[in-house]
Amino acid sequence: MTAFSTPIASAGVPSAADDARRSLLLQWLAARPAGIVLRLDTLRPASADASFRRYFRVDAEGAGDASLIVMDAPPDKEDVERFCRIAQGLRDGGLSAPRVLAMDRERGLVLLSDLGSTTYLDALLQARQQGQAARCDALMRDALQALVRLQGLRLELPLYDRERLQAEMDLFGQWYVQRHLQAELTPSEQQGLRRVMDALLDRLLAQPVVPVHRDFHSRNLMVLHEGQECGNPGVLDFQDAVLGPVTYDLVSLLRDAYIEWPEQQQIDWAVRYWESARAAGLAVDRDFGTFYRDFEWMGLQRQLKVLGIFARLHHRDGKAQYLRDLPLVLQYARGVASRYAEFAPLLRLLDRLHGVQHRDGYTF
DSSP states (O other): OOOTTSOOTTOSSOOHHHHHHHHHHHHHHHTOGGGOEEEEEEEEEEEOOSSSOEEEEEEEESSSOSEEEEEEOOTTTOOHHHHHHHHHHHHHTTOBOOOEEEEETTTTEEEEEOOOSOBHHHHHHHHHHTTOHHHHHHHHHHHHHHHHHHHTOOOOOOBOOHHHHHHHHHHIIIIIIIIISOOOOOHHHHHHHHHHHHHHHHHHTTSOEEEEOSOOSTTSEEOOOTTSTTSSOEEOOOTTOEEEETTHHHHHHHTOSSOOOOHHHHHHHHHHHHHHHHHTTOOOOSSHHHHHHHHHHHHHHHHHHHHHHHHHHHHTTOOGGGGGGHHHHHHHHHHHHHHOGGGHHHHHHHHHHTTOOOOOOOOO
16 A cells, blocks of 8 residues: 555564565575576665565666565465566556566565655655645646556456445444444444445446556555656556446545645546546546546545555554544545535534534525
8 A cells, every 4th residue: 555665664573474474585586586686685675565565675786677676475365466467467558567577476476677766645745845736737647647548458357346345335334433433333323324335335336347456546656767667657556456436546546545635626637537538438427527426426435445444554453654644534534425415424423423513503
């Protein structure tokens, strides 16, 4: 869930399993996978990940790359072959995904090209701080064009079906409400939440189906050097891709958990995406208002999921850094819940859980 530039958050005393995996990794690199000579003394952490994967950066000798990336993915928990297959599919489709240089499926190790250490998040925050609105717009337009290309690819992927979408939303009750907030839902609240989720699922599953990255956001997109690969953005963390609703990745990008954009700017970029998607022949709704409603409803599903996942990452996995991103995700969810009558039960629930009181008033 995080890109190659982020320091490993769990740095400290490694576990015995970590030591064993590191030794295995060093043995594999020492054997010169794909004939590449690597400077093992330069091996260093490259990123954290919300899954079981770890990434390292290592310098190469005479391989045409100043550095390469090593992915360590325990084979009992991760499928590196799937990762490599999707990476090649993205590259074949004109997207800047890492090149797979060597793979050991049995040991769960992959050697990859290095897309650099500047994430979209880093670049966007810096540009915004310096008042470079045009820079932000250019980066985001590149990402929108890449998304249109991604959605036009024919990739063999599992379906993002009702059961999977529901299981993701269930994380909200299990981990955010019960574990994080230490709260219990009344029978009436449970019924209301179920109605909200059913309404969401009915509408989401009616959307056109395209390849979905599932985490197409600023921490998984890289700023590339001029002439590098196919241009911005470099795309990472795509191994969980599925076939699902056309608005999913757009929501991930525009309602990013890590950087907030004014709603007027979100709409502007959404319109630009919608126009490009229609020109590319994607089956988006002809009416932008209907499309934007689908976008908002898709966002609410994702926001409920992310609230649960971030709480789980903290309480189960000891990754407390995700707690600082909860308020923005909650803000997104409340915004959508307040705009549609179908989500009134969810808004009432969030009000109670967070002690929000509304004044009674008059409307004319």
